[in-house]
Amino acid sequence: MSVREVREFNRFYTNLIGALDYSRHLHTPYTLTEARVLYELAHARGTDAADLRAVLSLDAGHLSRMLAKFEEQQLVTRGPSAQDARRQRIELTSQGRQAAALLEERSQEAVGTLLDAVPPQDRPRLAEAMGTVRRILRDGEADRAGRSPAGRRVVLRGPRPGDLGWAVERNAAVYAAEFGWDEEYEALVARIVADYAADHDAEREAMWVAELDGQRAGCVFCVRDEAPGTARLRLLLVDPAARGHGLGRRLVEKCISFARSAGYEHLVLWTNDVLADARRIYERAGFTLVAEEPHRSFGKELNGQDWHLAL
Template sequence: MTVQEIRAFNRFYTNLIGALDYSRQLHAPYTLTESRVLYELAHSPRTDAADLRTELSLDSGYLSRLLAKFEKDGLIERGPSAKDTRRRRVSLTARGRGTADLLDERSRESVGSLLSSVPPGDRPRLAEAMRDIRAILSDAGRRPPRREDVLLHEPRPGDLGWIVQRNAALYTAEYGWNTDYEGLVARIVADFAEDHDPILERVWIAELDGRQVGSVMCVRDEAPGAARLRLLLVEPDARGLGIGDRLVSACVEFARGVGYREMVLWTNDVLSSARRIYQRHGFVLVDEKPHRSFGADLVGQDWRLDLLGTQE
């Protein structure tokens, strides 16, 4: 590959997305750089000014002026970092989060419009090619992933289907479970998609370098005042980054915040890594019994967490 080929691709892509055409830009009244900073503040756990400067490779003076503008507009608040008082923590205000959400929505609509011209059969190939380019050229291709690189977000179009597909594939590969398990996951996900309470029920997707690497659900249980944790999953190549802990924490904090009295879950004794995560968060084993499911002999377990009497 030559330098000219890369430059030709750059010209093609910037023209395609209208990066040089102000009339087509979705970020007004914010520049592309300003919009990217708002995105990082909305989605990244690294919110110190120094971290933003490093992550985005921005000049410190330029970033300082940009943050001052955001503060004047009521989009951010700044204060001492909880970890290091020599550093400055930056957080979005309610107005700032609303602005970031609007810009993110516009960006997704723009990409969706672009993808609408791509035949469905070509989209997986396009996504794979983009992942290959990022892996080869970015730092992610030369260093191991870090815990702070993992983002949690609510499901986007296609994410619920991903939960079904990855649960089926992983549990077949790792435990030999049959399609009965895929059917169970499909029903759980379909019930959530068709009829869930957005105030009391939620799904989280863990994302690393632009791809899904984990998920969990918090739904209402049949018992009054109880939430149920379901379908905790972490991709094998993303384990060891604390993703399972973060997903369970998100579930527990959400359930406690909306007023559930307890959280329950059902699992099987062969899922030892998941059980250790539950125990670290204060779940207590309340019952277990053998059963034959998913083409295997298993021991099912019921776990419970008192949300009123425990704090993480």
């Protein structure tokens, strides 16, 4: 493959989706970058400006000017983060949520129109090809070398003695520190881990530990759900000190790959909307939000979410 071929494809695809004239293409006043920022804010309540810069790879000055424009248009509010006053917390106003919803509706319509031209029998092949392109370009040389983008050694492995206890301790400690969750959450995690330890089918259920430079840094479980043909992703965790190295993505992809190879037809998970980083990983892995319900758990008022992935 040559550089010329990649550039030809880029020109073809950007023209196909109307990226060069996005506002006219979707009949909205927003550029493609502005629409993407609104999308991220709509799907990650209370996002920090630093998070947006990292997720979208935006220049700090460009993002700051864009947010100032949104604030002037009464689409967003800005203020110090409750967790760290040095960080700027960004939230959509009701008017901003309406704008994001309109963009979502028109984007769905545009993609639906695009897919209408694709014969049904060709759509699985198209989806597979898109997934292949995404995985190859995203993973790149870093994954093939078993290293994070920063060059640190990353390993995913099965559980060893002490890992189950570590999963309970780190889940409880991290969520207490970051979200103020009480011992009710630790008790829930302990029950999930104890059930897995006491009785799990090694052919259909698994746990993985992510190591960064030889140290435990994250984990995830894949267990059988009550619904037929369905697996459940549980207890995804990346230690705060190890974030930014793609561990969460790799753990989720490992879980998806295992569920497929084990013969499951669906993979589901339950999370809360305050876990913005995890939700972005799920969404990029292909999960779809199917239900939301407010609840009081772990000493906090939360909004629970159910996500689904067809395998």
